[in-house]
Amino acid sequence: MRVSATLPDSELPRQWYNLAADIPHALFPPLAPDGSVLRPEQLSALFPETLIEQEASSQRWIDIPEEVLEILARWRPTPLVRARNLERLLNTPARIYYKNESVSPAGSHKPNTAVPQAYYNKLAGTKRLTTETGAGQWGSALSFASAQFGLECQVFMVRSSYDKKPYRKVMMQTWGASCVPSPSPRTRAGRKILEAQPDSPGSLGIAISEAVEAALEDSSGKTHYALGSVLNHVMLHQTIIGLEAKRQLALFGERAPDTIVACVGGGSNFAGLSFPFIKEKIDGADIDIVPVEPASCPSITRGLYAYDFGDTAGMTPLLPMYTLGHTFMPSPNHAGGLRYHGMAPLVSAAAKQGLLRPQSISQVECFSAAVQFARSEGIIVAPETSHAVAQVIREAVRAREEKREKVILFGLSGHGLLDLQGYAEYFAGDIANMSLSEDELNASLASLPKVGPAL
Ligand SMILES: Cc1ncc(COP(=O)(O)O)c(C=O)c1O
Secondary structure, X not given: OOOEEOOOHHHOOOEEEOHHHOOOOOOOOOEOOOOOEOOHHHHOOOOOHHHHHHHHOOOOEEEOOHHHHHHHOOOOOOOEEEOHHHHHHHOXXXXXXXXXXXXXXXXXXXXXXXXXXXXXXXHOOOOEEEEEEOOOHHHHHHHHHHHHHOOEEEEEEEHHHHHHOHHHHHHHHHOOOEEEEEOOOOOHHHHHHHHHOOOOOOOXXXXXXXXXXXXXXXXXXXXXXOOOOOOHHHHHHHOHHHHHHHHHHHHOOOOOOOEEEEEOOOOHHHHHHHHHHHHHHHOOOOOEEEEEEEOOOOHHHHOEEEEEEOOOOOOOOEEEEEEOOOOOOOOOOOOHHHOOOOOXXXXXXXXXXXXXXXXXXXXXXXXXXXXXXXXXXXXXXXXXXXXXXXXXXXXXXXXXXXXXXOEEEEXXXXXXXXXXXXXXXXXXOOOOOOOOOHHHHHHHHOOOOOOOOOO
């Protein structure tokens, strides 16, 4: 009986899928801070031309360069595994499959976009990349990819994760990158936060401000910024996950999943797995597509769909997205990669257009689900991924109660082997559910910029 479906190198998808070509209602454009429509060249201080073209593209299929495929082929196609032992544990008639992105060198899906981003930068003559990282997965992925193309890399890592996950920094150093805790005294944005709150735990929004500032201050133009989620080109690069998963489900004899689940921080692993299936849903397939976020950082389930900055200091363009407000300070939940105030414009548009069923879950349930998963399937997942696992368990239990056979596909976005501090605190009973009151939410939504049309 088949448990795992691996595909040969020859089956590696050779094109990415762009949901912008098929989403039913046109996307709202990004705006410049004065409210005018952003011109692509306004991004050229941050990104190379090819990535800017991909950002604005509505072409359905975009070729993956050979040089990128050659690197991705070291660990791709990633396995699609049937979680038989979890099914037995839950006594569910559901058939549960997970796409295991933890097998990449950095341990998550993030290298799927880090490699093409480093590649296009190298082609454009970039010498150095700056970026932010939450849990450290993206920072290590970009460090790895930069090493492949001989680029320098500087990573601003959210302070609370930096303190809890010291070995992520060592990984980045091993790949030749430097890693600084954020907020840092190196940038104006960091200094401003530190003056107001010297012990600030940091946030992804603050770290993005620092990394953008560090890229812009190099007047030679040889330093660019790279973002690990949120933007359209990042979603595009991740679609290799779902394209492979489709072929692998067929190897199991499955036609299509009934339910797709993935965790969402900025939206990229969710987009990667689900966008090729959203295309089928737009074409009439009946698929329940579920992004899962932390209850303490609930951008799609409780945020507003509005224009907002991607970072705390307001240095990025304004993006049309579900947001909690760019000044939102998420509580130090263990899933550092999900502590982001906004959501990718493409994922936000899909939610707004009724194609998704967003959910939020508190962290105690997530850790409990991750432990069940580790004891049944063996993989110790990242705290981010535990949100997907918790939702899958809810769906599988419901299938049992309804006596309904169904196919659940979920994204195993990364392993948690460098996140064991969170597991240790869970076993010690020191993990609490963090809530977000209406007052806190309203205070942060009040920071939304007053430009652009109401959405
Ligand atoms: C393992 C893992 N999963 C998920 C995420 C969330 O990011 P995204 O929503 O872009 O997939 C992160 C972000 O750091 C991550 O490290």
